[in-house]
Amino acid sequence: MYDLLIQNPAVLQFDGAVATVLPTHSIAVSNGRIAAIAPNISAGQAREVLDASGMLAVPGFVNCHAHVPMGLFRGVAEDVLIERWFNDYIWPMESNLTEEDVYWGALLGLAEMIEAGVTTVADHYFAMDEVARAVEQAGTRALLAWAVFGGDGAQERLQDTVAFVERWQDAANGRIRAWLGPHSPYTCEPEFLKQVARQAQALGVGLHIHLSETAEQVRQSLAQHGKTPVAVAHEAGLFAVPTLAAHVAHPEQNDLELLRAGGVAVGSCPKTSMKLGTGVAPVPAMRQVGITVGLGSDGAASNNSYDMLEAARMMALVQKHMAGDPRVLPVSEALALATREGAKALGLGGVTGELREGFQADIVLFRLDAPHLTPQHNLAASLLYSARANDVDTVLVDGRVLMRNRQLLTIDKAQVLREVSERMERLVQRLPNRRIQTYPT
Ligand SMILES: [Zn+2]
Known part of the structure:
Protein backbone atom coordinates (compact mmCIF):
# COMPACT_ATOMS: atom_id res chain seq x y z
CA MET A 1 0.00 0.00 0.00
CA TYR A 2 1.50 3.35 -1.09
CA ASP A 3 0.99 6.52 0.94
CA LEU A 4 0.05 8.57 -2.08
CA LEU A 5 -0.63 8.10 -5.77
CA ILE A 6 -0.29 10.98 -8.22
CA GLN A 7 -2.46 9.73 -11.02
CA ASN A 8 -1.94 10.16 -14.75
CA PRO A 9 0.31 13.18 -15.26
CA ALA A 10 2.89 13.30 -18.03
CA VAL A 11 6.27 12.86 -16.30
CA LEU A 12 9.49 14.73 -17.14
CA GLN A 13 12.58 12.58 -16.77
CA PHE A 14 16.17 12.76 -17.90
CA ASP A 15 17.50 9.98 -20.08
CA GLY A 16 21.17 10.85 -19.74
CA ALA A 17 21.44 14.35 -21.14
CA VAL A 18 18.02 14.29 -22.80
CA ALA A 19 14.80 15.45 -21.14
CA THR A 20 12.04 13.03 -22.07
CA VAL A 21 8.34 13.14 -21.24
CA LEU A 22 6.50 9.94 -20.35
CA PRO A 23 2.81 10.30 -21.24
CA THR A 24 0.14 9.43 -18.66
CA HIS A 25 2.14 7.73 -15.94
CA SER A 26 1.40 7.57 -12.25
CA ILE A 27 3.82 8.33 -9.44
CA ALA A 28 3.52 6.32 -6.22
CA VAL A 29 4.99 7.78 -3.03
CA SER A 30 5.89 5.97 0.17
CA ASN A 31 7.72 7.32 3.22
CA GLY A 32 8.41 10.59 1.42
CA ARG A 33 10.13 8.91 -1.52
CA ILE A 34 9.14 8.02 -5.04
CA ALA A 35 8.32 4.31 -4.84
CA ALA A 36 7.22 3.70 -8.44
CA ILE A 37 6.59 5.47 -11.73
CA ALA A 38 4.48 3.37 -14.10
CA PRO A 39 1.62 3.67 -16.61
CA ASN A 40 -0.91 1.64 -14.66
CA ILE A 41 -0.99 1.82 -10.88
CA SER A 42 -4.53 1.41 -9.58
CA ALA A 43 -6.03 3.87 -7.13
CA GLY A 44 -6.75 0.99 -4.76
CA GLN A 45 -3.02 0.57 -4.13
CA ALA A 46 -2.71 3.89 -2.29
CA ARG A 47 -4.17 5.44 0.83
CA GLU A 48 -4.57 8.78 -0.91
CA VAL A 49 -4.97 9.65 -4.59
CA LEU A 50 -4.21 12.96 -6.22
CA ASP A 51 -5.69 13.30 -9.72
CA ALA A 52 -3.15 14.92 -12.03
CA SER A 53 -4.73 14.04 -15.37
CA GLY A 54 -3.69 16.50 -18.07
CA MET A 55 -0.86 17.87 -15.95
CA LEU A 56 2.92 17.67 -16.29
CA ALA A 57 4.96 16.38 -13.34
CA VAL A 58 8.48 17.82 -13.10
CA PRO A 59 11.16 17.61 -10.43
CA GLY A 60 10.99 20.48 -7.95
CA LEU A 346 24.21 21.31 -3.46
CA GLY A 347 25.44 17.80 -2.70
CA LEU A 348 21.86 16.54 -3.08
CA GLY A 349 22.34 14.38 -6.18
CA GLY A 350 20.34 11.19 -5.72
CA VAL A 351 18.14 12.96 -3.16
CA THR A 352 16.22 15.49 -5.24
CA GLY A 353 16.26 17.02 -8.73
CA GLU A 354 14.87 14.01 -10.62
CA LEU A 355 11.66 12.02 -10.75
CA ARG A 356 13.01 8.52 -10.25
CA GLU A 357 12.38 5.67 -7.88
CA GLY A 358 14.27 6.19 -4.64
CA PHE A 359 14.47 9.97 -4.91
CA GLN A 360 12.62 12.12 -2.37
CA ALA A 361 9.17 12.99 -3.69
CA ASP A 362 9.86 16.67 -4.50
CA ILE A 363 7.32 17.01 -7.31
CA VAL A 364 5.74 19.94 -9.12
CA LEU A 365 2.55 19.59 -11.16
CA PHE A 366 2.02 22.09 -13.96
CA ARG A 367 -1.40 22.72 -15.49
CA LEU A 368 -1.27 22.57 -19.26
CA ASP A 369 -4.77 23.75 -20.19
CA ALA A 370 -3.75 27.25 -21.26
CA PRO A 371 -3.45 28.93 -24.66
CA HIS A 372 0.26 29.63 -24.13
CA LEU A 373 0.87 25.89 -23.59
CA THR A 374 -1.15 24.71 -26.61
CA PRO A 375 -0.50 22.73 -28.77
CA GLN A 376 1.92 20.36 -27.08
CA HIS A 377 4.37 19.32 -29.77
CA ASN A 378 7.27 19.40 -27.32
CA LEU A 379 6.38 19.56 -23.64
CA ALA A 380 9.97 20.11 -22.50
CA ALA A 381 10.24 23.15 -24.77
CA SER A 382 6.83 24.38 -23.62
CA LEU A 383 8.01 24.11 -20.03
CA LEU A 384 11.23 26.05 -20.67
CA TYR A 385 10.00 28.71 -23.06
CA SER A 386 6.24 29.07 -22.55
CA ALA A 387 5.22 28.02 -19.05
CA ARG A 388 4.77 30.58 -16.28
CA ALA A 389 5.11 30.25 -12.55
CA ASN A 390 1.34 30.70 -12.36
CA ASP A 391 0.88 27.42 -14.22
CA VAL A 392 2.18 25.53 -11.17
CA ASP A 393 -0.85 23.88 -9.57
CA THR A 394 0.57 21.53 -6.94
CA VAL A 395 3.89 21.22 -5.11
CA LEU A 396 5.12 18.35 -2.93
CA VAL A 397 8.29 17.99 -0.89
CA ASP A 398 9.08 14.63 0.68
CA GLY A 399 5.66 13.54 -0.57
CA ARG A 400 3.92 16.19 1.53
CA VAL A 401 1.61 18.55 -0.34
CA LEU A 402 2.74 22.17 0.23
CA MET A 403 0.45 23.71 -2.38
CA ARG A 404 -2.66 22.31 -4.02
CA ASN A 405 -4.75 24.05 -6.65
CA ARG A 406 -2.45 27.09 -6.04
CA GLN A 407 -3.43 27.26 -2.37
CA LEU A 408 -0.44 27.36 -0.02
CA LEU A 409 -1.00 24.87 2.78
CA THR A 410 1.95 25.59 5.07
CA ILE A 411 2.22 29.38 4.88
CA ASP A 412 -0.48 31.93 5.72
CA LYS A 413 0.14 34.14 2.71
CA ALA A 414 -2.16 36.97 3.80
CA GLN A 415 -0.34 37.19 7.12
CA VAL A 416 3.08 37.21 5.42
CA LEU A 417 2.08 40.00 3.06
CA ARG A 418 0.69 42.02 5.95
CA GLU A 419 3.77 41.50 8.15
CA VAL A 420 6.09 42.50 5.31
CA SER A 421 4.21 45.64 4.35
CA GLU A 422 4.06 46.79 7.96
CA ARG A 423 7.87 46.65 8.10
CA MET A 424 8.64 48.49 4.88
CA GLU A 425 8.83 52.07 6.02
CA ARG A 426 11.37 51.30 8.75
CA LEU A 427 13.44 48.93 6.60
CA VAL A 428 14.09 51.32 3.70
CA GLN A 429 15.51 54.08 5.89
CA ARG A 430 19.11 54.93 5.05
CA LEU A 431 21.03 56.57 7.86
CA PRO A 432 24.32 58.32 7.10
CA ASN A 433 27.43 56.18 7.72
CA ARG A 434 25.38 53.22 8.82
CA ARG A 435 25.85 50.10 6.73
CA ILE A 436 26.75 46.50 7.46
CA GLN A 437 29.76 46.44 5.12
CA THR A 438 31.47 48.49 2.42
CA TYR A 439 31.85 47.36 -1.17
CA PRO A 440 35.38 48.15 -2.40
CA THR A 441 35.54 50.72 -5.19
ZN1 LIG B 1 24.71 36.65 -3.81
Whole structure:
Protein backbone atom coordinates (compact mmCIF):
# COMPACT_ATOMS: atom_id res chain seq x y z
CA MET A 1 0.00 0.00 0.00
CA TYR A 2 1.50 3.35 -1.09
CA ASP A 3 0.99 6.52 0.94
CA LEU A 4 0.05 8.57 -2.08
CA LEU A 5 -0.63 8.10 -5.77
CA ILE A 6 -0.29 10.98 -8.22
CA GLN A 7 -2.46 9.73 -11.02
CA ASN A 8 -1.94 10.16 -14.75
CA PRO A 9 0.31 13.18 -15.26
CA ALA A 10 2.89 13.30 -18.03
CA VAL A 11 6.27 12.86 -16.30
CA LEU A 12 9.49 14.73 -17.14
CA GLN A 13 12.58 12.58 -16.77
CA PHE A 14 16.17 12.76 -17.90
CA ASP A 15 17.50 9.98 -20.08
CA GLY A 16 21.17 10.85 -19.74
CA ALA A 17 21.44 14.35 -21.14
CA VAL A 18 18.02 14.29 -22.80
CA ALA A 19 14.80 15.45 -21.14
CA THR A 20 12.04 13.03 -22.07
CA VAL A 21 8.34 13.14 -21.24
CA LEU A 22 6.50 9.94 -20.35
CA PRO A 23 2.81 10.30 -21.24
CA THR A 24 0.14 9.43 -18.66
CA HIS A 25 2.14 7.73 -15.94
CA SER A 26 1.40 7.57 -12.25
CA ILE A 27 3.82 8.33 -9.44
CA ALA A 28 3.52 6.32 -6.22
CA VAL A 29 4.99 7.78 -3.03
CA SER A 30 5.89 5.97 0.17
CA ASN A 31 7.72 7.32 3.22
CA GLY A 32 8.41 10.59 1.42
CA ARG A 33 10.13 8.91 -1.52
CA ILE A 34 9.14 8.02 -5.04
CA ALA A 35 8.32 4.31 -4.84
CA ALA A 36 7.22 3.70 -8.44
CA ILE A 37 6.59 5.47 -11.73
CA ALA A 38 4.48 3.37 -14.10
CA PRO A 39 1.62 3.67 -16.61
CA ASN A 40 -0.91 1.64 -14.66
CA ILE A 41 -0.99 1.82 -10.88
CA SER A 42 -4.53 1.41 -9.58
CA ALA A 43 -6.03 3.87 -7.13
CA GLY A 44 -6.75 0.99 -4.76
CA GLN A 45 -3.02 0.57 -4.13
CA ALA A 46 -2.71 3.89 -2.29
CA ARG A 47 -4.17 5.44 0.83
CA GLU A 48 -4.57 8.78 -0.91
CA VAL A 49 -4.97 9.65 -4.59
CA LEU A 50 -4.21 12.96 -6.22
CA ASP A 51 -5.69 13.30 -9.72
CA ALA A 52 -3.15 14.92 -12.03
CA SER A 53 -4.73 14.04 -15.37
CA GLY A 54 -3.69 16.50 -18.07
CA MET A 55 -0.86 17.87 -15.95
CA LEU A 56 2.92 17.67 -16.29
CA ALA A 57 4.96 16.38 -13.34
CA VAL A 58 8.48 17.82 -13.10
CA PRO A 59 11.16 17.61 -10.43
CA GLY A 60 10.99 20.48 -7.95
CA PHE A 61 13.30 23.27 -9.10
CA VAL A 62 16.55 23.95 -7.24
CA ASN A 63 17.77 27.48 -6.52
CA CYS A 64 21.54 27.28 -6.00
CA HIS A 65 22.21 30.81 -4.80
CA ALA A 66 19.81 33.08 -2.96
CA HIS A 67 19.50 35.56 -0.17
CA VAL A 68 15.86 34.68 0.43
CA PRO A 69 14.88 37.43 2.92
CA MET A 70 16.05 40.09 0.45
CA GLY A 71 12.58 39.97 -1.04
CA LEU A 72 12.05 42.68 1.59
CA PHE A 73 14.18 44.99 -0.59
CA ARG A 74 12.68 44.09 -3.96
CA GLY A 75 12.70 47.16 -6.16
CA VAL A 76 14.60 49.54 -3.86
CA ALA A 77 17.76 49.85 -5.99
CA GLU A 78 17.13 49.83 -9.71
CA ASP A 79 19.33 50.85 -12.64
CA VAL A 80 22.40 51.61 -10.51
CA LEU A 81 25.98 50.32 -10.65
CA ILE A 82 26.81 47.44 -8.29
CA GLU A 83 28.93 49.74 -6.04
CA ARG A 84 25.98 52.06 -5.45
CA TRP A 85 23.62 49.08 -5.21
CA PHE A 86 25.62 47.82 -2.22
CA ASN A 87 26.96 50.97 -0.58
CA ASP A 88 24.06 53.40 -1.06
CA TYR A 89 21.09 51.07 -0.81
CA ILE A 90 21.39 47.45 0.29
CA TRP A 91 24.08 47.49 2.97
CA PRO A 92 22.64 50.62 4.68
CA MET A 93 19.12 49.11 4.61
CA GLU A 94 20.31 45.73 5.87
CA SER A 95 21.59 47.46 9.00
CA ASN A 96 17.89 48.01 9.88
CA LEU A 97 17.03 44.30 9.89
CA THR A 98 15.83 42.58 13.04
CA GLU A 99 15.62 38.83 13.44
CA GLU A 100 11.88 39.00 13.05
CA ASP A 101 12.23 40.93 9.78
CA VAL A 102 14.45 38.14 8.47
CA TYR A 103 11.88 35.53 9.47
CA TRP A 104 9.03 37.24 7.60
CA GLY A 105 11.29 38.03 4.66
CA ALA A 106 12.25 34.36 4.49
CA LEU A 107 8.60 33.27 4.55
CA LEU A 108 7.83 35.78 1.81
CA GLY A 109 10.56 34.30 -0.39
CA LEU A 110 9.60 30.71 0.41
CA ALA A 111 5.95 31.41 -0.43
CA GLU A 112 7.04 32.88 -3.76
CA MET A 113 9.28 29.89 -4.43
CA ILE A 114 6.62 27.29 -3.63
CA GLU A 115 4.21 29.11 -5.93
CA ALA A 116 6.88 28.89 -8.66
CA GLY A 117 7.67 25.21 -8.05
CA VAL A 118 11.03 25.83 -6.37
CA THR A 119 11.41 23.18 -3.66
CA THR A 120 15.09 23.53 -2.71
CA VAL A 121 17.17 26.62 -2.06
CA ALA A 122 20.77 27.30 -1.09
CA ASP A 123 20.42 30.38 1.06
CA HIS A 124 23.22 32.68 2.18
CA TYR A 125 22.16 35.36 4.62
CA PHE A 126 22.21 36.63 8.21
CA ALA A 127 20.16 35.65 11.27
CA MET A 128 19.90 32.22 9.67
CA ASP A 129 18.09 30.64 12.61
CA GLU A 130 15.11 32.66 11.40
CA VAL A 131 15.49 31.36 7.85
CA ALA A 132 15.77 27.82 9.21
CA ARG A 133 12.59 28.29 11.22
CA ALA A 134 10.83 29.56 8.10
CA VAL A 135 12.03 26.58 6.04
CA GLU A 136 10.94 24.20 8.77
CA GLN A 137 7.47 25.72 8.68
CA ALA A 138 7.22 26.02 4.88
CA GLY A 139 8.11 22.35 4.40
CA THR A 140 10.72 22.95 1.70
CA ARG A 141 14.32 21.75 1.43
CA ALA A 142 17.31 24.03 2.03
CA LEU A 143 21.06 24.26 2.26
CA LEU A 144 21.63 27.14 4.66
CA ALA A 145 24.79 29.16 5.21
CA TRP A 146 25.18 32.08 7.59
CA ALA A 147 27.07 34.78 5.68
CA VAL A 148 30.17 35.98 7.49
CA PHE A 149 32.61 38.85 6.81
CA GLY A 150 36.26 39.05 7.83
CA GLY A 151 37.78 42.01 9.65
CA ASP A 152 37.40 42.95 13.32
CA GLY A 153 35.49 40.40 15.37
CA ALA A 154 35.52 37.88 12.54
CA GLN A 155 36.56 35.00 14.83
CA GLU A 156 33.55 35.47 17.04
CA ARG A 157 31.18 35.78 14.09
CA LEU A 158 32.63 32.61 12.60
CA GLN A 159 32.05 30.75 15.86
CA ASP A 160 28.42 31.90 15.82
CA THR A 161 27.98 30.44 12.35
CA VAL A 162 29.65 27.20 13.46
CA ALA A 163 27.11 26.99 16.28
CA PHE A 164 24.35 27.57 13.72
CA VAL A 165 25.60 24.61 11.66
CA GLU A 166 25.61 22.42 14.75
CA ARG A 167 22.10 23.53 15.75
CA TRP A 168 20.43 22.94 12.40
CA GLN A 169 22.33 20.15 10.63
CA ASP A 170 19.79 17.59 9.35
CA ALA A 171 16.90 19.39 11.06
CA ALA A 172 13.31 19.30 9.78
CA ASN A 173 13.44 15.55 9.08
CA GLY A 174 16.68 16.01 7.16
CA ARG A 175 15.28 18.71 4.87
CA ILE A 176 17.72 21.29 6.26
CA ARG A 177 21.45 21.04 5.75
CA ALA A 178 23.82 23.67 7.04
CA TRP A 179 27.18 24.84 5.67
CA LEU A 180 29.52 27.74 6.38
CA GLY A 181 29.16 30.96 4.37
CA PRO A 182 32.25 33.18 4.03
CA HIS A 183 30.85 36.11 2.04
CA SER A 184 33.58 36.60 -0.58
CA PRO A 185 37.35 37.08 -0.93
CA TYR A 186 36.80 40.86 -1.15
CA THR A 187 35.21 40.94 2.33
CA CYS A 188 37.22 38.07 3.89
CA GLU A 189 41.02 38.28 4.04
CA PRO A 190 42.96 35.13 2.99
CA GLU A 191 43.94 34.32 6.58
CA PHE A 192 40.29 34.35 7.62
CA LEU A 193 39.30 32.19 4.64
CA LYS A 194 41.88 29.65 5.84
CA GLN A 195 40.21 29.57 9.25
CA VAL A 196 36.80 29.06 7.67
CA ALA A 197 38.16 26.19 5.58
CA ARG A 198 39.63 24.54 8.67
CA GLN A 199 36.33 24.93 10.53
CA ALA A 200 34.36 23.45 7.63
CA GLN A 201 36.71 20.51 7.56
CA ALA A 202 36.39 19.98 11.31
CA LEU A 203 32.59 20.11 11.03
CA GLY A 204 32.55 17.86 7.97
CA VAL A 205 30.52 20.39 5.97
CA GLY A 206 30.93 22.45 2.81
CA LEU A 207 30.81 26.18 2.22
CA HIS A 208 28.97 28.68 0.04
CA ILE A 209 30.82 31.79 -1.18
CA HIS A 210 30.65 34.52 -3.85
CA LEU A 211 33.56 34.33 -6.35
CA SER A 212 34.50 36.52 -9.33
CA GLU A 213 31.11 38.15 -9.76
CA THR A 214 32.53 41.11 -11.70
CA ALA A 215 35.57 41.74 -13.87
CA GLU A 216 36.53 44.54 -11.47
CA GLN A 217 36.64 42.11 -8.54
CA VAL A 218 39.09 39.97 -10.50
CA ARG A 219 41.17 43.03 -11.39
CA GLN A 220 41.33 44.20 -7.76
CA SER A 221 42.22 40.70 -6.56
CA LEU A 222 45.07 40.50 -9.08
CA ALA A 223 46.32 43.91 -7.95
CA GLN A 224 46.08 43.05 -4.24
CA HIS A 225 47.06 39.38 -4.13
CA GLY A 226 48.55 38.71 -7.56
CA LYS A 227 45.86 36.04 -7.95
CA THR A 228 42.27 35.75 -9.11
CA PRO A 229 39.53 35.36 -6.45
CA VAL A 230 39.24 31.68 -7.44
CA ALA A 231 42.98 31.18 -6.90
CA VAL A 232 42.82 33.02 -3.56
CA ALA A 233 39.99 30.72 -2.44
CA HIS A 234 41.88 27.66 -3.65
CA GLU A 235 45.06 28.67 -1.88
CA ALA A 236 43.14 29.29 1.37
CA GLY A 237 42.10 25.65 1.26
CA LEU A 238 38.41 26.23 0.60
CA PHE A 239 38.25 23.63 -2.15
CA ALA A 240 39.36 20.90 0.25
CA VAL A 241 35.69 20.81 1.33
CA PRO A 242 32.58 20.81 -0.90
CA THR A 243 32.33 24.36 -2.20
CA LEU A 244 29.40 26.10 -3.85
CA ALA A 245 30.65 29.22 -5.62
CA ALA A 246 28.10 31.83 -6.63
CA HIS A 247 28.54 33.59 -9.97
CA VAL A 248 32.13 32.88 -11.15
CA ALA A 249 31.21 35.07 -14.10
CA HIS A 250 34.81 35.94 -14.96
CA PRO A 251 36.96 32.82 -14.62
CA GLU A 252 40.38 32.73 -16.21
CA GLN A 253 41.47 29.50 -17.90
CA ASN A 254 43.44 28.37 -14.87
CA ASP A 255 40.44 29.12 -12.64
CA LEU A 256 38.38 26.58 -14.56
CA GLU A 257 41.03 23.95 -13.89
CA LEU A 258 41.13 24.83 -10.16
CA LEU A 259 37.32 24.63 -9.94
CA ARG A 260 37.20 21.32 -11.79
CA ALA A 261 40.01 19.74 -9.82
CA GLY A 262 38.52 21.00 -6.55
CA GLY A 263 35.08 19.63 -7.37
CA VAL A 264 33.68 23.14 -6.89
CA ALA A 265 30.09 23.63 -8.04
CA VAL A 266 28.95 26.94 -9.51
CA GLY A 267 25.60 28.64 -8.88
CA SER A 268 25.13 30.96 -11.80
CA CYS A 269 22.56 33.76 -11.64
CA PRO A 270 21.84 34.96 -15.18
CA LYS A 271 19.17 37.55 -14.38
CA THR A 272 21.11 39.36 -11.66
CA SER A 273 24.27 39.27 -13.77
CA MET A 274 22.50 40.75 -16.77
CA LYS A 275 20.51 43.24 -14.74
CA LEU A 276 23.58 44.61 -12.96
CA GLY A 277 25.53 44.44 -16.20
CA THR A 278 28.27 42.44 -14.49
CA GLY A 279 28.53 39.57 -16.99
CA VAL A 280 27.22 36.00 -17.14
CA ALA A 281 29.34 32.92 -16.47
CA PRO A 282 30.56 30.91 -19.49
CA VAL A 283 28.38 27.98 -18.45
CA PRO A 284 28.86 25.78 -21.55
CA ALA A 285 32.66 26.07 -21.19
CA MET A 286 32.43 25.21 -17.49
CA ARG A 287 30.29 22.15 -18.17
CA GLN A 288 32.59 21.14 -20.99
CA VAL A 289 35.51 20.75 -18.58
CA GLY A 290 33.34 18.90 -16.05
CA ILE A 291 32.32 21.59 -13.56
CA THR A 292 28.87 21.09 -12.00
CA VAL A 293 26.69 24.14 -12.62
CA GLY A 294 23.29 24.98 -11.17
CA LEU A 295 21.13 28.08 -11.43
CA GLY A 296 20.58 30.73 -8.80
CA SER A 297 18.38 33.75 -8.35
CA ASP A 298 20.63 35.72 -6.00
CA GLY A 299 18.56 38.00 -3.75
CA ALA A 300 15.28 39.46 -4.96
CA ALA A 301 16.75 42.94 -4.46
CA SER A 302 18.83 42.35 -7.60
CA ASN A 303 16.92 39.55 -9.33
CA ASN A 304 13.42 40.73 -8.38
CA SER A 305 12.04 37.17 -8.42
CA TYR A 306 12.76 33.65 -7.19
CA ASP A 307 11.38 31.97 -10.31
CA MET A 308 13.88 29.32 -11.45
CA LEU A 309 12.02 28.59 -14.66
CA GLU A 310 12.72 32.20 -15.55
CA ALA A 311 16.38 31.67 -14.60
CA ALA A 312 16.62 28.57 -16.82
CA ARG A 313 15.03 30.41 -19.73
CA MET A 314 17.33 33.40 -19.30
CA MET A 315 20.38 31.16 -19.07
CA ALA A 316 19.49 29.39 -22.32
CA LEU A 317 18.79 32.68 -24.07
CA VAL A 318 21.88 34.56 -22.88
CA GLN A 319 24.24 31.69 -23.70
CA LYS A 320 22.79 31.38 -27.21
CA HIS A 321 23.05 35.15 -27.55
CA MET A 322 26.67 35.29 -26.35
CA ALA A 323 27.70 32.41 -28.61
CA GLY A 324 25.67 33.64 -31.59
CA ASP A 325 24.58 30.04 -31.91
CA PRO A 326 21.08 28.61 -31.22
CA ARG A 327 22.51 25.14 -30.64
CA VAL A 328 24.19 26.24 -27.42
CA LEU A 329 22.45 25.21 -24.15
CA PRO A 330 19.53 23.26 -25.61
CA VAL A 331 16.17 22.73 -23.87
CA SER A 332 17.18 19.53 -22.08
CA GLU A 333 20.34 21.07 -20.68
CA ALA A 334 18.60 24.22 -19.44
CA LEU A 335 15.97 22.13 -17.65
CA ALA A 336 18.68 19.91 -16.15
CA LEU A 337 20.48 22.99 -14.77
CA ALA A 338 17.30 24.00 -12.93
CA THR A 339 16.76 20.52 -11.47
CA ARG A 340 19.21 17.61 -11.54
CA GLU A 341 22.41 19.62 -11.92
CA GLY A 342 21.31 22.11 -9.26
CA ALA A 343 20.73 19.25 -6.84
CA LYS A 344 24.23 17.91 -7.56
CA ALA A 345 25.70 21.36 -6.98
CA LEU A 346 24.21 21.31 -3.46
CA GLY A 347 25.44 17.80 -2.70
CA LEU A 348 21.86 16.54 -3.08
CA GLY A 349 22.34 14.38 -6.18
CA GLY A 350 20.34 11.19 -5.72
CA VAL A 351 18.14 12.96 -3.16
CA THR A 352 16.22 15.49 -5.24
CA GLY A 353 16.26 17.02 -8.73
CA GLU A 354 14.87 14.01 -10.62
CA LEU A 355 11.66 12.02 -10.75
CA ARG A 356 13.01 8.52 -10.25
CA GLU A 357 12.38 5.67 -7.88
CA GLY A 358 14.27 6.19 -4.64
CA PHE A 359 14.47 9.97 -4.91
CA GLN A 360 12.62 12.12 -2.37
CA ALA A 361 9.17 12.99 -3.69
CA ASP A 362 9.86 16.67 -4.50
CA ILE A 363 7.32 17.01 -7.31
CA VAL A 364 5.74 19.94 -9.12
CA LEU A 365 2.55 19.59 -11.16
CA PHE A 366 2.02 22.09 -13.96
CA ARG A 367 -1.40 22.72 -15.49
CA LEU A 368 -1.27 22.57 -19.26
CA ASP A 369 -4.77 23.75 -20.19
CA ALA A 370 -3.75 27.25 -21.26
CA PRO A 371 -3.45 28.93 -24.66
CA HIS A 372 0.26 29.63 -24.13
CA LEU A 373 0.87 25.89 -23.59
CA THR A 374 -1.15 24.71 -26.61
CA PRO A 375 -0.50 22.73 -28.77
CA GLN A 376 1.92 20.36 -27.08
CA HIS A 377 4.37 19.32 -29.77
CA ASN A 378 7.27 19.40 -27.32
CA LEU A 379 6.38 19.56 -23.64
CA ALA A 380 9.97 20.11 -22.50
CA ALA A 381 10.24 23.15 -24.77
CA SER A 382 6.83 24.38 -23.62
CA LEU A 383 8.01 24.11 -20.03
CA LEU A 384 11.23 26.05 -20.67
CA TYR A 385 10.00 28.71 -23.06
CA SER A 386 6.24 29.07 -22.55
CA ALA A 387 5.22 28.02 -19.05
CA ARG A 388 4.77 30.58 -16.28
CA ALA A 389 5.11 30.25 -12.55
CA ASN A 390 1.34 30.70 -12.36
CA ASP A 391 0.88 27.42 -14.22
CA VAL A 392 2.18 25.53 -11.17
CA ASP A 393 -0.85 23.88 -9.57
CA THR A 394 0.57 21.53 -6.94
CA VAL A 395 3.89 21.22 -5.11
CA LEU A 396 5.12 18.35 -2.93
CA VAL A 397 8.29 17.99 -0.89
CA ASP A 398 9.08 14.63 0.68
CA GLY A 399 5.66 13.54 -0.57
CA ARG A 400 3.92 16.19 1.53
CA VAL A 401 1.61 18.55 -0.34
CA LEU A 402 2.74 22.17 0.23
CA MET A 403 0.45 23.71 -2.38
CA ARG A 404 -2.66 22.31 -4.02
CA ASN A 405 -4.75 24.05 -6.65
CA ARG A 406 -2.45 27.09 -6.04
CA GLN A 407 -3.43 27.26 -2.37
CA LEU A 408 -0.44 27.36 -0.02
CA LEU A 409 -1.00 24.87 2.78
CA THR A 410 1.95 25.59 5.07
CA ILE A 411 2.22 29.38 4.88
CA ASP A 412 -0.48 31.93 5.72
CA LYS A 413 0.14 34.14 2.71
CA ALA A 414 -2.16 36.97 3.80
CA GLN A 415 -0.34 37.19 7.12
CA VAL A 416 3.08 37.21 5.42
CA LEU A 417 2.08 40.00 3.06
CA ARG A 418 0.69 42.02 5.95
CA GLU A 419 3.77 41.50 8.15
CA VAL A 420 6.09 42.50 5.31
CA SER A 421 4.21 45.64 4.35
CA GLU A 422 4.06 46.79 7.96
CA ARG A 423 7.87 46.65 8.10
CA MET A 424 8.64 48.49 4.88
CA GLU A 425 8.83 52.07 6.02
CA ARG A 426 11.37 51.30 8.75
CA LEU A 427 13.44 48.93 6.60
CA VAL A 428 14.09 51.32 3.70
CA GLN A 429 15.51 54.08 5.89
CA ARG A 430 19.11 54.93 5.05
CA LEU A 431 21.03 56.57 7.86
CA PRO A 432 24.32 58.32 7.10
CA ASN A 433 27.43 56.18 7.72
CA ARG A 434 25.38 53.22 8.82
CA ARG A 435 25.85 50.10 6.73
CA ILE A 436 26.75 46.50 7.46
CA GLN A 437 29.76 46.44 5.12
CA THR A 438 31.47 48.49 2.42
CA TYR A 439 31.85 47.36 -1.17
CA PRO A 440 35.38 48.15 -2.40
CA THR A 441 35.54 50.72 -5.19
ZN1 LIG B 1 24.71 36.65 -3.81
